[in-house]
Amino acid sequence: MKKTTMTLETPRLLLRVPEERDFDGFCELMTDPVATAQLGGVSEPATIWRSLASLIGHWSIRGYGFFSVEDKATGEWLGRVGPWYPYGWVAPEIGWGVLRRCWRQGIASEAAAACMDFAVDTLGWRRVVHVITTENKASQAVAAKLGSVNTGERFIIPGFGLETEVWAQSAEDWRRNREALRSGRLG
Numbered sequence: 001m002k003k004t005t006m007t008l009e010t011p012r013l014l015l016r017v018p019e020e021r022d023f024d025g026f027c028e029l030m031t032d033p034v035a036t037a038q039l040g041g042v043s044e045p046a047t048i049w050r051s052l053a054s055l056i057g058h059w060s061i062r063g064y065g066f067f068s069v070e071d072k073a074t075g076e077w078l079g080r081v082g083p084w085y086p087y088g089w090v091a092p093e094i095g096w097g098v099l100r101r102c103w104r105q106g107i108a109s110e111a112a113a114a115c116m117d118f119a120v121d122t123l124g125w126r127r128v129v130h131v132i133t134t135e136n137k138a139s140q141a142v143a144a145k146l147g148s149v150n151t152g153e154r155f156i157i158p159g160f161g162l163e164t165e166v167w168a169q170s171a172e173d174w175r176r177n178r179e180a181l182r183s184g185r186l187g
Helices: 020-030 045-062 107-122 137-146 171-182
Strands: 007-009 013-016 067-071 077-084 093-098 127-133 149-156 163-170
Touching (some): 013 077, 020 045, 020 077, 067 107, 077 107, 093 107, 107 127, 107 137, 107 171, 127 137
Antiparallel strands (some): 013 067, 067 077, 127 163, 149 163
């Protein structure tokens, strides 16, 4: 089977297609009760493995998907961020989940901004959404930093029953917002 290769780089991060070697990092993320409180809750390793396989398969089905996020200096796995559009989803989304020990370091924002560029400039998305639970103030802050706004739409995640808010912006808004973000005028 041909391996999908795609990478994005930021000043600190390498974003690449997930691989089986990311399993330990995914386990650290998905067994943390605080980090998973807004992602459907803690999972056991067998379920995490199937979830990782699903993320890898999304790349084969859609031609894009969540990236594994690595620290460029150390090669350490930090989280998963990227474009995602599973069956039954409200719209194509840029989502994120990073290890709790990496919170408040700008990892999610930096990786998500690179993924916004990819979605708009390469995939041709005209609108980008972020599906965020009402209680997840940290992810709402990341979305706001990117220039997205709460649309007032609600979406219940199929299979999990989590009620979410839909945050979004148009491709045109992102093109303006990314320049403001890079110059320090946004976020």
